[in-house]
Amino acid sequence: APVSWCAQRHGVSGFDDDGYWAVTRHADVKYVSTHPELFSSWTNTAIIRFNESIQRDQIDVQRLIMLNMDPPEHTRVRQIVQRGFTPRAVNSLRTALKERALKIVDEAVALSRDGGSFDFVSNIAVELPLQAIAELIGVPQEDRSKIFDWSNTMASYDDPEFAITEEAGIQASMEFLSYAMNLAAARKECPAQDIVTKLVAAGDSGSLSNDEFGFFVILLAVAGNETTRNAITHGMHAFLSHPEQWELYRRERPATAAEEIVRWATPVVSFQRTATQDVELGGQRIPRGDRVGLFYSSANNDPEVFDDPESFDITRDPNPHLGFGGGGPHFCLGKSLAVMEIDLIFNAIADALPGLRLAGEPRRLRSAWLNGVKELRVTTAP
Ligand code: HEM
Secondary structure (H helix, E strand, C coil): CCEEEECCCCCCCCCCCCCEEEECCHHHHHHHHCCCCCEECCCCCCCCCCCCCCCHHHHHHHCCCHHHCCCCHHHHHHHHHHHHHCHHHHHCCHHHHHHHHHHHHHHHHHHCCCCCEEEHHHHHHCHHHHHHHHHHCCCCHHHHHHHHHHHHHHHCCCCHHHCCCHHHHHHHHHHHHHHHHHHHHHHHHCCCCCHHHHHHCCHHHCCCCHHHHHHHHHHHHHHHHHHHHHHHHHHHHHHHHCHHHHHHHHHHCCCCHHHHHHHHHCCECEEEEEECCCEEECCEEECCCCEEEEEHHHHCCCCCCCCCCCCCCCCCCCCCCCCCCCCCCCCCCCHHHHHHHHHHHHHHHHHHCCCCEECCCCEECCCCCECCEEECEEECCC
């Protein structure tokens, strides 16, 4: 049943139209992603909600985020923000991020000196993605921990362990939003040689309003932090559970490794769309208005596309995984930045902490759409 109906208990999702079609095959996930005229990101937004009570009145705010827009609004915003993510723009961060990666791993080396264990997530995986976004939008060092707290609060309130209320989530978004809007206003007043200036004060070629910039930064913080952090953590876990792959990585550093780490981790489990008309998919008739869940995690293990999908193989090539999306207009804007971060951090770990070992199983985040890890204990002790 590659496309099948999943009923939800009434009221659990907060939507009247509970339930959605689960789309699990690689080809079908691609088809839905590349046909925004048939499958809207805007109608019910792109995130499947299982256990939060987001109400219709908040949906208008959610729609200000490009992830939840349809063409032509989406096309306009995407064309503007793409300026900040050209290969040249991303490459210009390489030297700064390489230094950061070395420093992060160096600090972890100090932690592991007495042979004790340390948490890989909080000491290594969280840092580089956070620094990368801060670097990208020019956030001063002293404000970086605030950004981290805000993005964490916004993304994690599905998990009861964090005991984060919906109000706290909204509060964090509001504070973050106003921080980013101030940043945009400052650059309009006083342009600089940075991406913020490129996006908000570009003159004739179109630019974002202060609010649009604010919502874009919020999206970056969630989309860029949580995802890359979890790719790095799952990647480390996969390497340490497959020592022959770690050995191979240390020896050869294959350029294909980062893509396999993302396929294996699939940090974004699912996003959703809503059918704009009756449509046939995977042998099912999907009525207009029904929600459709795209399960990247399943598509990335589709045996029609991947040989031996359940083996972790850092030399896998080609590797047409859908971890960054199914190739349509919303395809991950930060893909090349994410791949660069993954390469930089594992290179640094392979050089400075080659003998790392697992000291426990990953403690997972409870979330419907993020394949998250809260803690992964590692050690250098034999
Ligand atoms: C969109 C995954 C890193 C920014 C997406 C989508 C996925 C995804 C699945 C939706 C694609 C679709 O609907 O077709 C990931 C993964 C990452 C990662 C797995 C890390 C391993 C990043 C980074 C940034 C970023 C580092 C930026 C700093 C975005 C943005 C969008 C997006 C802005 C929305 C694009 C749009 O709506 O047009 N990402 N992402 N992502 N990602 Fe990423």
